[in-house]
Amino acid sequence: MKKNTLKRQLIQTQDGSKTLLINDLNESYHSIHGALQEANHVFIKNGLNLINDYEINILELGFGTGLNVLVTFDEYLRNDKNHMIKYFGVEKYPIIFEEVSELSYSELFPNQIVKDLSLKIHETEWEKLVELDVNFHLKKIKDDFFNIKNMDLPPMDLVYFDCFGARVQPDLWEKEIFEIVADKMKTGGLLTTYSSKGSMRRALIELGFEVEKKQGPPGKREMLIAWKK
Numbered sequence: 001m002k003k004n005t006l007k008r009q010l011i012q013t014q015d016g017s018k019t020l021l022i023n024d025l026n027e028s029y030h031s032i033h034g035a036l037q038e039a040n041h042v043f044i045k046n047g048l049n050l051i052n053d054y055e056i057n058i059l060e061l062g063f064g065t066g067l068n069v070l071v072t073f074d075e076y077l078r079n080d081k082n083h084m085i086k087y088f089g090v091e092k093y094p095i096i097f098e099e100v101s102e103l104s105y106s107e108l109f110p111n112q113i114v115k116d117l118s119l120k121i122h123e124t125e126w127e128k129l130v131e132l133d134v135n136f137h138l139k140k141i142k143d144d145f146f147n148i149k150n151m152d153l154p155p156m157d158l159v160y161f162d163c164f165g166a167r168v169q170p171d172l173w174e175k176e177i178f179e180i181v182a183d184k185m186k187t188g189g190l191l192t193t194y195s196s197k198g199s200m201r202r203a204l205i206e207l208g209f210e211v212e213k214k215q216g217p218p219g220k221r222e223m224l225i226a227w228k229k
């Protein structure tokens with residue numbers, strides 16, 4: 001995917017939250033059935049909420065609009081900050097400030113702290129672990145997913161695998177990328193994704209993951225989670 005194919009347009013999804021659509025590829029950053037609902041279902045209900053440890057290192061592919069950071073932070077506040085979270089978001093093609101502001105993600109969260117973060121997370125320095133709250137740090141990494149293998153990262157408890165679909169980026173759903181990601185995960189770590197693609201499922205099983213099918217977010221029958229054994 002070349003940078004010049006990434007002309008984006010703002011669209012509204014069915015739960016009222018907005019997302020970006022890449023016109024030329026007809027591919028959106030989130031489900032058109034509901035961006036916020038999808039983020040909460042895939043990454044919180046079937047991700048963060050399944051991890052019991054106090055310290056949680058999260059790796060996200062890719063950071064995009066930052067919505068997954070916001071739902072994660074919102075959940076951290078709901079749980080009275082009883083986790084220590086370090087969040088690493090990898091992104092090669094950051095969105096621009098105009099897009100951040102048009103997405104109006106502050107409107108999705110009643111809590112003023114999360115509202116304020118909806119802009120702040122895009123202003124923080126790249127490549128630097130920044131404190132968003134006493135127990136919540138964010139590092140944005142501007143790089144290619146395949147370069148994760150060369151990154152100095154702590155062992156990950158949780159991976160938000162939120163790449164564009166295989167129709168537009170087939171190489172991101174094959175064994176090589178899952179091997180790279182698995183190498184950065186703790187034994188017992190969890191990978192969650194909105195997809196239920198067969199090639200991904202087979203690759204994860206080959207890599208020794210225990211894969212579970214879950215009910216998908218609105219508009220999607222199934223999704224997968226996978227535990228690293």
Ligand SMILES: C[S@@+](CC[C@H](N)C(=O)[O-])C[C@H]1O[C@@H](n2cnc3c(N)ncnc32)[C@H](O)[C@@H]1O
Binds near residue numbers: 064
């Ligand atoms: C489905 S969207 C991300 C959605 C994001 N989690 C959000 O909530 O907005 C996929 C993201 O992967 C990024 N991306 C695509 N190819 C990449 C690559 N090879 N390396 C790093 N980032 C990439 C895109 O720019 C896009 O932001």
